[in-house]
Amino acid sequence: MRLVKTTTVRPGTRLGKAIYNDNGKVLVNKGVSLEERILKRLNELNITYIYIDDKQTEGIEFKDPISPQLRQEAVTTIKTTLKSVIDEPISSKSFVLEKSVKQYQNIIRNIISELDSNSELMSILSDVCIHDNYIFTHSLNVTLYSLAVGMELNLKPAQLETVGLGSILHDIGKVTVPKEILLKPGRLTDQEFDVIKTHTTEGFDILRNSYSVPLLVAHCAFQHHERLDGSGYPRGIKGQEIHDFAKLIAVSDVFDAVTSNRVYRSAMLPHEGLELLYAGVERQYELNVVKAFHKAVAIYPVGITVELNDGRKGVVVKQNAALSDRPIVRILEENGEQVEPYELNLEEKLSFVIIGCDTTFKEHQNK
């Protein structure tokens, strides 16, 4: 299968990976012929990229970082808790959350153990899913990224659990933000943005009043929008005033936000998201966190078409765990000419460099 931009797909192409919604329900099945009507709908839903099936990329499969069962359990837990917290008056929100803390801790432990036994780099393509409600999937994705980065930084098990809990609950304060503002497509007014900003302080209050939530977890929610140079919110604290875990969650949060499709803009590809993080190093994000992120996360996900510095073009087959930007590539073209496919391991062939990605659908792909 191959990752292509939805707008470029020709009708009649077969879908290479099922499209799910947040509840794990299949919306379009693998193998389905993408008729014009379906393509139109996918574009309306703002699905920026999809996987298609083609002969040249047979056998290339994208593996999710955690099992579908665990993903669904996590998303359902987040959804159920947030919904029950939303309905409570402000004074009882912490009490209601209290009941789910054990469940969250269990999920975090299960995620850590699944990630531990999986040597693959972290690769989430959230833009190929349909999100009924972005906040649930976003909380889980941020958790997966933060844990992968935490492992890369050699955090101790107890620290990883705190980072995990801080990540999965980082946006809980959004339950106090009115839906019209939270889900508003397009630009927010200054007043609306001021309301959004309160999710940090509200989240802090909900979490610090829950007895079984460690105080540090509450601070993760409080500080995840603070930036090194003091340009963040809610307090504009700087550098060492920001806790290391909040700095880590900030990076995962931004990366997932820019690589996910939202109503008002298309998703960036992982290498573009990473460039954005590097552009903010020192001013916004800590260098060692961005470097760890670079190492732990797949920069060129399986199925993406990459161009090499000598004119070769191919599709990523597999990641190299130690070198996130040097995967194994199935070469399909040399200087614009199709060739008999062969594999090139960029970990061994150091003179080759990926210079770009191509996600436009080509006519010959479907033959």
Ligand SMILES: [Fe+2]
């Ligand atoms: Fe946030």
